[in-house]
Amino acid sequence: MVDNSELPFRMLCRKYGAEAAYTPMLHSRIFNENPKYRSEEFTTCKEDRPLFVQFCANDPDILLEAARRVESHCDYVDINLGCPQRIARRGYYGAFLMDNLPLVKSLVEKLALNLNVPVSCKIRVFPKLEDTLKYAKMLEDAGCSLLAVHGRTRDEKDGKKFRADWNAIKAVKNELRIPVLANGNIRHMDDVRNCLEEMGADGVLSAETLLENPALFAGFRTSNWVVDNEKDSIDGKLDQADLVVQYLKLCEKYPVPWRMIRSHVHKMLGDWFRVQPQVREELNAQSRLTLEFLYGLVDQLRELGVRVPLHQKDDASATGNLAEVIGI
Template sequence: MPLRRLAPHLPSPRRFLRSLNPSPAMSPAADAAHLATAADPDEDLCSSAAESAAAAAEEVAPARPLPRPPVSAEERIERAWSHWRRLGAPRLMVAPMVDNSELPFRMLCRRYGADAAYTPMLHSRIFSENEKYRSMEFTTCKEDRPLFVQFCANDPDILLQAAKMVEPYCDYVDINFGCPQRIARRGNYGAFLMDNLPLVKSLVQNLSANLHVPVSVKIRIFPRLEDTLAYAKMLEEAGASLVAVHGRTRDEKDGKKFRADWDAIKAVKDALRVPVLANGNIRHMEDVNNCLEHTGADGVLSAETLLENPALFAGFRTKEWKDDGDENGDSGLDQADLVIEYLKLCEQYPVPWRMVRSHVHKMLGDWFRVHPEVREELNKQNKLTFEWLHDMVLRLKELGGRVPLYRKESALQTTANGVAASNA
């Protein structure tokens, strides 16, 4: 499974991308958080430069021909569904997560039932200007499909330039209209573009008219349902071939405090003619089935729960969501096992150490609460190595206090409409 890094792609690859930006400019201060800091070891790839270059050299552009952009609304709707079905109508998806839905994690989730995945949110301007950012933040491989590549943006031309670079390597170019964080407010993107709907429309229209790969969008809901429906219809009319709806408003950032509004997602699904995905309240496979039945959505996205339990879509659940007194028993799999799998994937598909560190903390959170001294040792490591991380996991296992994952067989049954809830 050869690794694909974007920077060296197409004929005379490095010369091609450098010609787009002969001398990359420094980003404004508002964008500093999106750029790697060379002095920080966590920003280094978790592999040698030679290994990364060797893997990148194996990159080849996909051979399949791309269709011409559609010329009418009806043709676009027809093509939206045709494309979705050609991908296998994926239903279980890894949501876009900044620094957390990178290639090794996507591949781990795919091993455990995920049908498709989003990349982390990529900053379109920095992506189009900075070769190092492209090479560090976007990697893929042949098996990493179907794939959504997500960008944040507020300039239609810059977004198109970035999207053109990735369209041969993905199945959708996605626009982030849902990020509610302060960095999105400062950068004027994500959910804060809900205050500028003409700009939102122009971003979608420009991509739809100039890309061969379909355009998808990920949105949050407005406080008023009628505003949400008008927003979703505008996006479809502008050229979105798929709409993913996070059922919370821009101000409802805490997923544990605010329940996602599945009724609003259902209303969007009923109002649109393109595929619609549901995001919110997905903690285990029963939630998946209930969400699909309640909303009628064509698939679901999970984010935070997958970080703790990448095996969610294969029917595994953490102790927090274990049903006492039913057939839900110790599966024999635990999060430490998943960390070992993840580390091996990172050795195969190098990513910045900061991403590795973050996933280890998320997946071993329950273990670290039992053995906080091991977590402190991890936090003290200025420079990580695979050897040290493997030894740390081994030490946790030797210390005891295992935290198993549980599996409920009924959660793996088919959904109400007859589509398998897990392909594991």
């Protein structure tokens, strides 16, 4: 996701069980043309592996140029063919390339024939299953080595309103020889287990839920997904403020643009801000952030007696070697 899977956040998710991670979606043309964009939007370190570097594109030559800049720093170069947002419509990339499959095929072939690392793709499903299966098979034949399938259509942008179609993902998995990752409806580890058991997928991705709870893959879940009579009996041992502090410490080590940091603080402290909205307003009023201010914000919430625990209901190790659980 744009602005939401930068290096500090990836490292936080890895600490809590994510076995691989994607960079934010990078615009291939701007990546080639703008050194500042490259230096701010793509940072990594030796511990940041396995790593998928994710690009949007609509020109094979431009995409290859961008991919060659990062191939020595990653394990996969990923083509985002699933972004459904208005900006993707305007820029003609992401899920809006589903209307031009010859172009999609040429993007995959260009990378597969010219890179030293494998090519992966992320897609959304078509309304008709047969169209989805033809699409997935075309990508495999073009040289895609790993396919992530989001079980919603291009028009189903609201994950809370539309449930992902796991049956469509299962059908893709059964159709292809390459690994298939499942995306959609992953809110806690029970969902991970159910997804793997029902579909036989090679891995599971989570995006939106991780923004609120980066410890999902370690078995922690927010109170929204804990049965009421269990809440008092489960020892949380961790809360979202703890995760914010850990994230900020990673930002000290791996500096990133402030807009990214602001976004993560809002997401991870969302439940706390609902209890103390005046603290959220203090954050919103800051035109220029500092780490000292953000550490102080967390201290202020704790002094106000706010605590929103994460509950460790799950045994994350129960997935064993079934598959990888993959972060953003």
